[in-house]
Amino acid sequence: MSRKTVLIYQRPLKPALHERLASECEVLDFSGENNLRDNADFREALKRAHGLIGSSVPMDRELLAEADNLEVISSISVGVDNYDIDYLNERGIVLCHTPDVLTETTADTAFLLILASARRAVELANMVRHGEWTSSIAEPHFGVDVQGKHLGIVGMGRIGAAIARRGRFGFNMTVSYHNRSRHEDFEQELGASWRELDELLRECDFICVTVPLSEATREMFGQREFELMGDQAIFVNISRGGVVDEPALIEALDNGTIRAAGLDVFTTEPLPADSPLARMDNVVALPHIGSATHETRYAMAELAVDNLLAVLNGQRPRAPYNADQLGR
Numbered sequence: 001m002s003r004k005t006v007l008i009y010q011r012p013l014k015p016a017l018h019e020r021l022a023s024e025c026e027v028l029d030f031s032g033e034n035n036l037r038d039n040a041d042f043r044e045a046l047k048r049a050h051g052l053i054g055s056s057v058p059m060d061r062e063l064l065a066e067a068d069n070l071e072v073i074s075s076i077s078v079g080v081d082n083y084d085i086d087y088l089n090e091r092g093i094v095l096c097h098t099p100d101v102l103t104e105t106t107a108d109t110a111f112l113l114i115l116a117s118a119r120r121a122v123e124l125a126n127m128v129r130h131g132e133w134t135s136s137i138a139e140p141h142f143g144v145d146v147q148g149k150h151l152g153i154v155g156m157g158r159i160g161a162a163i164a165r166r167g168r169f170g171f172n173m174t175v176s177y178h179n180r181s182r183h184e185d186f187e188q189e190l191g192a193s194w195r196e197l198d199e200l201l202r203e204c205d206f207i208c209v210t211v212p213l214s215e216a217t218r219e220m221f222g223q224r225e226f227e228l229m230g231d232q233a234i235f236v237n238i239s240r241g242g243v244v245d246e247p248a249l250i251e252a253l254d255n256g257t258i259r260a261a262g263l264d265v266f267t268t269e270p271l272p273a274d275s276p277l278a279r280m281d282n283v284v285a286l287p288h289i290g291s292a293t294h295e296t297r298y299a300m301a302e303l304a305v306d307n308l309l310a311v312l313n314g315q316r317p318r319a320p321y322n323a324d325q326l327g328r
Helices: 013-024 040-046 084-089 105-116 122-127 158-170 185-191 197-203 224-228 248-252 294-312
Strands: 005-008 024-030 051-054 073-075 093-094 150-154 176-180 206-208 232-237 260-263 283-285
Touching: 013 024, 013 040, 013 283, 013 294, 024 040, 051 283, 051 294, 073 294, 084 093, 084 232, 105 122, 105 206, 105 283, 150 158, 150 197, 150 283, 158 176, 158 206, 176 185, 176 197, 176 206, 197 224, 224 248, 248 260
Parallel strands: 005 024, 005 051, 051 073, 073 093, 150 176, 150 206, 206 232, 232 260, 260 283
Antiparallel strands: none
């Protein structure tokens, strides 16, 4: 019986994981290739593929139409907005992802953005770097406290709860959250209160967004929402750039509708060099580093390999996304 064929795309695997995959499958590695949608070799290889493993490449109907043998896509990510879930379900293709292993690292990134935005860390560090620190820091460069403030979480999943723990137990913050469903376990653990979104935006000093990108959440934060937050609010987004109306955010930051923003994600990534967000003093902008540590990225890739091999061997993967819909 011939071995099944697996394509690695976009993100390379560490040697030990690559070798493990190659010990059980025929591996075709496209991880160093750009513009895979226009890569004739990749599209030809798709016709043979039983499994795909990688991230950050949209996998839609048009791209996968000729992948007749495809059984599983194992994404090295938590978010699944690059995948046409309805199409995968129609085809009976299992989609796997990597939740849990990046929860704490991503929550650290969120709190980094909260602290850096509140204390104007990047702006003031650049003042030192550029030789502009010539006298004692005075009120025009003061930041604001985080300790004891009101933290609002929009999307109280694993990552949202991990951020809330840091705020509640590390900084004695009051925690409110908005989610489609209430989480009474988090409410008891954190003393957190569920709020309607508008109410949360009006009340909280820091608004941290952790929702997945979907049609329901696309551009859920626009001019109206920023006006509700008020001029003392700090907005933090670690979810997806698409949940924000970016021109409205730029306007709100430029005219003082909100105080500041900490952003790890953007509508277009990498962030264009001419984006105002790259130049604003009241923006802390990171290059989508939420899970970008050596330990976490390895754990994500390891879980993705586990998921892939489990499906190809007829077993239930550790972290399926749509297996229940497919009855797997």
